[in-house]
Amino acid sequence: MKFLIAGLGNIGMEYDATRHNIGFEVADTFVIKHGGSYRLDRHANVAECKWKGKTFIVIKPTTFMNLSGKALKYWIDKEKIPLENVLVVMDELALPLGTLRLRASGSPGGHNGLKNIELMLQTNEYPRLRFGIGSNFPKGRQVDYVLGKWTADELPYVKDSLLKSVEIIESWATQGIGKTMTMYNK
Numbered sequence: 295m296k297f298l299i300a301g302l303g304n305i306g307m308e309y310d311a312t313r314h315n316i317g318f319e320v321a322d323t324f325v326i327k328h329g330g331s332y333r334l335d336r337h338a339n340v341a342e343c344k345w346k347g348k349t350f351i352v353i354k355p356t357t358f359m360n361l362s363g364k365a366l367k368y369w370i371d372k373e374k375i376p377l378e379n380v381l382v383v384m385d386e387l388a389l390p391l392g393t394l395r396l397r398a399s400g401s402p403g404g405h406n407g408l409k410n411i412e413l414m415l416q417t418n419e420y421p422r423l424r425f426g427i428g429s430n431f432p433k434g435r436q437v438d439y440v441l442g443k444w445t446a447d448e449l450p451y452v453k454d455s456l457l458k459s460v461e462i463i464e465s466w467a468t469q470g471i472g473k474t475m476t477m478y479n480k
Contacts, residue, residue, distance in 0.1 A: 297467050298375045299324060299352045300366050302384040302407045304359050313427040314440045316452075317383040318354045320425065320459045325352050327460055336372075337365035348467055351375070362407040363414030370415075381466060382411060382422040383459065385440065389426025392451040396423050396462055396475050421471055423462060425455060 301321025309315050321341075325332065328343035330352065338353035351373050355365030362382075370380060378398075384407055389395060399419045402408030412418050428448075431439035444452055458478070465474040 295347070295467075296349045296351065296373060296375055296379065298366075298369055298373060298380045299350055299463060300362070300369070300380070300382045301352070301354050302359055302362050302382065303354060305354075305356050309441070311443050312441050313444065314359065314385050316385045316425045316427060319452075319456060320383045320423070320463075321352050321354050323456045324350070324460050324463055337368050340369070345464070346468060350467070359407040361410055363410035363412070366411055367414040377415070377417070377420045378471075380420050381463060382408070382420060383425065383463075384408065384422065385427045386424035387427060387429045387436070387440065389424055389428075391426055391428035391430075391448055392455050393426035394423065394455060394458055394462060395426075395479055396466065396471065397421065398471050398475075421466065423459060425459060 299321060301317035303309065303315035303318035325341045325343060328345050330341035330343035332339040332341045337357055338355045341352045343350045343352060351369060353365060353369050355362045357365045384405060388403065398421055400422065401418060402412055462474060462478050465477060
């Protein structure tokens with residue numbers, strides 16, 4: 295059985311360790327745990343991991359966040375992966391830091407990466423894992439906050455949530471989305 299995990303973020307050193315790149319960090323944490331390594335390929339850095347008889351294609355799009363759908367569609371088609379076996383991981387302002395939400399489908403809200411994915415796939419019926427980054431910023435400073443680096447006070451919550459994200463991905467692939475949502479969406 296094959297799964298595709300797409301961690302969303304922006305390429306470039308200036309975006310490393312920013313809140314908006316948490317999808318990349320989740321992907322990296324999963325790949326490291328499962329002994330994979332990335333290679334640069336079409337529209338993405340790609341790793342392949344095997345775990346419990348399952349193959350995971352993990353991508354970090356090189357298209358920038360707002361064009362994430364281009365990379366995702368390419369890899370879904372190339373690897374012939376059904377949408378229910380695709381998981382998109384991204385930052386979520388509407389959730390407090392440390393909160394994780396797995397969903398089988400949903401609206402993109404204000405997330406431009408999800409808007410582009412929906413446009414490219416022509417559906418919002420694909421699983422996603424929203425990683426809460428909080429909204430602790432003054433009015434009009436959302437972009438600075440999202441593209442800002444984690445503070446020293448936030449890092450322990452981020453590290454815990456990264457590990458929990460990998461648990462959620464493993465559960466989703468072995469237990470299914472319904473059971474995993476029941477176990478982790480508290």
